[in-house]
Ligand SMILES: Nc1nc2c(ncn2[C@@H]2O[C@H](COP(=O)(O)OP(=O)(O)OP(=O)(O)O)[C@@H](O)[C@H]2O)c(=O)[nH]1
C-alpha cells in the first residue's frame with residue numbers, strides 16, 4: 001500500500017515524511033526545497049497475535065515492539081503543488097504522475113496559516129488553510145480531467161458506435177492512475193451524467209473526475225505546524241474538515257525520533273510522552289529542547305504523525321491486518337518462523353483473494369482455508385476479519 005504526501009510548498013511534507021521513515025531528505029523554510037520525489041517506508045501499528053497465543057513472533061516484513069506489530073506502508077514525498085500547476089505553474093504537475101499508484105494522499109497543510117498559497121512565509125494566521133484544502137482537491141481533479149480529455153471526443157464517438165460501455169472507456173483511460181472500474185461506476189452512479197458521452201461538456205467532465213478522485217485518491221489532512229497554531233484555529237479546521245483531519249507537529253516527531261535513535265530518550269511513535277534515559281547526560285540546550293518537545297506532545301496527546309498514518313490506513317482506506325501461516329498448530333511458515341507476515345488488505349477481502357496475494361499458485365490451487373483462531377474450515381468466499389490468522393490449504 002502506498003500513501004502520497006502532498007500539499008503546497010513549505011508546509012512540512014518532507015519533515016512529515018522523514019519523521020515517519022527516518023530517511024534523510026532536505027528540509028528548509030522556503031518553497032520548492034523538494035524537487036524530485038522521495039520514497040520511504042513508514043509503519044502503522046497492529047496488535048500482534050503472538051501475545052494472545054503466548055508465543056514469540058519472528059516477523060519477516062516488519063518488526064514487533066513488545067506485542068505491537070509494525071506493519072510497513074510505503075510513503076512518497078513529492079514536490080510542492082501550487083494553484084494552476086495543471087497548467088504548468090510552479091514545478092508543473094509532472095510529479096503528480098509520481099502519485100499514480102498512491103492508494104491515498106496525506107495532504108499536509110500549514111495549520112498556523114503562516115504560509116501563503118504559494119508557500120511563502122507570511123504573518124501567522126493571515127492565510128486560511130481551508131483554501132489549500134480546496135485548491136489541492138481541484139488540482140488533482142483537473143489532472144485527471146486532463147488525462148481523460150485527451151482524444152476524448154473521438155474515443156467517445158467510436159465507443160458509442162461500437163455499443164461499448166462508457167465505464168470501460170473511462171476506466172481504460174484512467175487505469176494508469178490507480179483508478180478501478182468500481183471507482184468509475186460508483187462515480188457514474190453518483191453524478192448520473194447524460195447517457196451519450198459525446199455530449200458531455202467540460203463541467204460534466206470535471207464533475208466526473210472530481211467524484212472519481214474522491215474514491216480513487218481519498219485524502220487525509222495533516223494540520224501541520226499545530227505547535228504554532230492556536231487552539232481556536234485548529235478547532236475550526238477540524239470542524240470544517242471532519243474526522244479525516246488530524247493536528248500534527250511533524251518537526252516534534254522528527255526531533256523525538258532522532259533523540260530516541262541517539263539513545264537520549266525512550267519514545268515510541270504514537271505515544272503522548274517519553275522518558276529521558278539519563279538526565280545527567282543532557283546539556284542545558286538538550287534539556288531545554290526536550291522541555292519544548294514535551295510541551296508539544298502533551299498538548300496534542302502525541303505528535304499526530306502516527307495517528308495520521310493510522311487514521312489514513314484503518315479508517316480512510318478501511319484496511320485490516322491478517323496473518324497467513326502454513327502450520328495452523330505452530331503458527332509458522334515452512335522455515336519455522338512464527339507469524340512471519342502481516343498482510344494489509346482491504347476490508348471485504350476473501351480467503352481466496354489472500355491466497356492470490358501470498359502467491360498466484362496458492363490462489364489457483366486453493367482448496368480451503370482454516371481460521372486458526374476458531375479452528376474451523378472456511379471456504380474461498382470467507383470474508384477475512386481484522387487480525388485473522390489463516391492457513392490456506394492448496395492442491396499442491
Ligand atoms: N513549527 C513547525 N515547523 C515545521 C513543522 N514541520 C515542518 N516545519 C518547518 O517547515 C519548513 C518547511 O519544511 P519542509 O519539510 O521542507 O516542507 P515541504 O512541504 O517539504 O517544502 P517543499 O519541499 O519546499 O515543498 C521547515 O522550516 C520545517 O522545519 C512543524 O510541525 N512545526
Ligand SMILES: [Mg+2]
Pocket residue numbers: 013014015026033034078079
Ligand atoms: Mg519537501
